[in-house]
Each structure stands twice: as structure tokens, then as C-alpha cells.
Amino acid sequence: MIRLLTISSLAAALSIAPVQCRREPDPTLSREDTGGDALWKLAEKFRAEKNEGATRDTLRFLIDRYPSNRHAAEARQELVKMGVVFDGGT
Numbered sequence: 001m002i003r004l005l006t007i008s009s010l011a012a013a014l015s016i017a018p019v020q021c022r023r024e025p026d027p028t029l030s031r032e033d034t035g036g037d038a039l040w041k042l043a044e045k046f047r048a049e050k051n052e053g054a055t056r057d058t059l060r061f062l063i064d065r066y067p068s069n070r071h072a073a074e075a076r077q078e079l080v081k082m083g084v085v086f087d088g089g090t
Helices: 002-016 035-048 052-065 072-081
Strands: none
Touching: 035 052, 035 072, 052 072
């Protein structure tokens, strides 16, 4: 009797549970930082501390390691402002 009650309760709970559709996650709604995002924040911290060498190294690492990160283009612009020359003359 208890087993039947348990199975019935489980079936009832599952029948009212929300159905979730499989979809690709929206990267703009991410709740966790990616490695590139963490590097960008670290570079901002170094910039605020006026540690130009650490800022430059961190931004270069971000571009090299995470070239498709949302901050990569901005990191490249910051490096150009700092006088860093990239392969290809920019």
C-alpha cells in the first residue's frame, strides 16, 4: 500500500512539473564569467592601479587565448592606445 502511494505521489509530481525545451543558451544572459571575461576584469583592476605592464600582458593574453570573447576587440583597441604593435602592422 505504501509503495503504491509513493508511486502515485511521484507520478502526480512529475505530471505537474514544468516541461523544459532544449535551446541554445543566450551568452548575454550568462550568470558565470568566462575566462576572457575574468581576464578583462583583471585588466581593468590593473588599469585602475596604474600597472601598465600587467594591464598590457593581461590584455594580450585575453586576445591570444580567447580571440572570440566579447571583450577581445576592445582589448585590442586598448593595446593599440598603449602603443602595442600587432602582427600585420596595427
